Amino acid sequence: MNDVSVRALREDEFRAAHTLFRAALHTGPATDERWERVHSVYQPGSALGAFDDELIGTVRSTDAELVVPGGARVPMAAVTGVGVRADRTRRGVLTALMRHQLTTFADRGVVAAVLYATEGVIYGRYGYGIASRYRKCTVDTRRAQLRLSVPQGGRIELLSLDEAERRLPELYASLPLRPGMITRTERWWPGFLAQVRNWDKPAVTVVHHGPDGPDGFAIYRVDRDPDSGGTMLVEDLHFADAAAFAGLWRFLLSVDLVERITLSYRGLEEPLELLFTDPRACATKEVLDETWLRLVDVEAALAARPWRGEALVLEVTDAVLDRNTGRYRIGSDGVRRTEEEPDAVLDVDTLSMIYSGGWRPSTLVDAGRITVREPGTAARLDECARTPSLPWCGTFF
Numbered sequence: 001m002n003d004v005s006v007r008a009l010r011e012d013e014f015r016a017a018h019t020l021f022r023a024a025l026h027t028g029p030a031t032d033e034r035w036e037r038v039h040s041v042y043q044p045g046s047a048l049g050a051f052d053d054e055l056i057g058t059v060r061s062t063d064a065e066l067v068v069p070g071g072a073r074v075p076m077a078a079v080t081g082v083g084v085r086a087d088r089t090r091r092g093v094l095t096a097l098m099r100h101q102l103t104t105f106a107d108r109g110v111v112a113a114v115l116y117a118t119e120g121v122i123y124g125r126y127g128y129g130i131a132s133r134y135r136k137c138t139v140d141t142r143r144a145q146l147r148l149s150v151p152q153g154g155r156i157e158l159l160s161l162d163e164a165e166r167r168l169p170e171l172y173a174s175l176p177l178r179p180g181m182i183t184r185t186e187r188w189w190p191g192f193l194a195q196v197r198n199w200d201k202p203a204v205t206v207v208h209h210g211p212d213g214p215d216g217f218a219i220y221r222v223d224r225d226p227d228s229g230g231t232m233l234v235e236d237l238h239f240a241d242a243a244a245f246a247g248l249w250r251f252l253l254s255v256d257l258v259e260r261i262t263l264s265y266r267g268l269e270e271p272l273e274l275l276f277t278d279p280r281a282c283a284t285k286e287v288l289d290e291t292w293l294r295l296v297d298v299e300a301a302l303a304a305r306p307w308r309g310e311a312l313v314l315e316v317t318d319a320v321l322d323r324n325t326g327r328y329r330i331g332s333d334g335v336r337r338t339e340e341e342p343d344a345v346l347d348v349d350t351l352s353m354i355y356s357g358g359w360r361p362s363t364l365v366d367a368g369r370i371t372v373r374e375p376g377t378a379a380r381l382d383e384c385a386r387t388p389s390l391p392w393c394g395t396f397f
């Protein structure tokens with residue numbers, strides 16, 4: 001193979017990159033109509049191509065903000081669209097793309113990169129670690145009786161897809177975002193809504209109205225099977241508070257001709273089964289990795305979230321962005337680089353795993369991914385990194 005070079009794609013190359021990516025996922029090219037809807041997901045300057053004699057690999061990203069523990073928002077890049085032509089895989093094309101992309105992120109002040117991975121084996125080598133996990137679950141609507149204490153919730157309004165397209169971006173932006181969640185930019189919505197328009201069953205959007213106006217929404221479709229009955233697939237569900245959560249569920253459970261409701265990409269702490277008199281009405285089918293996080297600027301990322309208690313020194317190794325390699329003192333009094341002896345030694349992908357609170361450091365010590373100086377250090381690290389909730393993103397890209 002000839003040498004591989006990587007560069008930012010010109011806008012007239014975006015469609016070829018999109019076709020290459022879809023082919024890597026075993027999907028056909030976008031129709032003209034679909035391309036018209038989705039081309040704006042390509043952020044100029046942020047779609048990369050790998051070339052030998054022709055385009056052989058691609059990755060793109062869009063800028064957004066990530067909510068970190070403590071509630072601060074940091075500049076992030078949402079990485080997606082990764083594909084290498086099937087006749088050029090396993091010869092370093094993705095590695096060249098990832099190195100180029102991460103260096104570019106670091107140069108322009110991106111603090112973190114986030115992605116959803118097709119396979120668990122791909123991204124750890126580039127410094128990404130599993131930040132959040134999600135569950136797939138199914139609700140048996142015949143068993144799902146709401147407990148008397150569940151709030152009544154407010155009014156439900158049905159929206160057409162065109163109305164949803166107009167109103168949901170503003171509604172999502174008005175909701176409180178928890179750690180692990182990301183902002184949904186004007187480049188995210190067209191891609192998501194193009195998928196929704198492509199469903200084989202009509203999409204239904206419902207908005208929940210609380211005392212101060214719209215405060216939650218859900219998008220679903222219903223698949224009716226003559227043998228197994230109706231299955232509602234809830235594809236998106238976000239809400240401001242417990243009343244909106246309950247109100248949306250009160251409505252979803254009231255929809256006729258639905259025997260079960262399936263959900264994916266739900267946070268592990270979402271108290272769905274606790275709404276029901278029989279908690280087994282909601283069955284968790286699978287727990288999987290959700291977002292993979294990559295701390296691009298380790299010092300800025302560490303400083304953006306609170307750490308608790310007595311300070312500890314971490315020695316971090318970053319094989320791709322060497323500028324991150326070094327020792328960091330973290331504690332309730334802040335974060336700074338240091339030359340002090342380390343209490344714990346870890347790679348940047350492992351740091352990304354504990355950063356958002358999705359894993360206790362002691363779990364990673366047990367897994368051999370953090371080396372500690374003395375036995376008590378794991379417990380001190382747990383206390384230092386402790387967060388009030390597990391991270392969850394809930395925005396697939």
Ligand SMILES: CC(=O)SCCNC(=O)CCNC(=O)[C@H](O)C(C)(C)COP(=O)(O)OP(=O)(O)OC[C@H]1O[C@@H](n2cnc3c(N)ncnc32)[C@H](O)[C@@H]1OP(=O)(O)O
Pocket residue numbers: 024025079080081082083084085088089090091092093094095096115116117118119121122
């Ligand atoms: C965020 C997203 O967009 S997720 C979508 C990811 N895309 C896909 O899954 C589409 C189908 N797959 C592909 O297009 C390609 O196989 C890619 C992009 C996953 C990998 O591209 P490649 O150019 O083959 O990766 P590259 O050769 O740089 O691999 C680097 C290393 O990772 C390993 N690796 C990469 N992908 C895989 C994989 N899917 N399974 C096992 N190992 C893998 C390689 O073996 C290599 O290991 P080595 O350094 O020990 O030799």
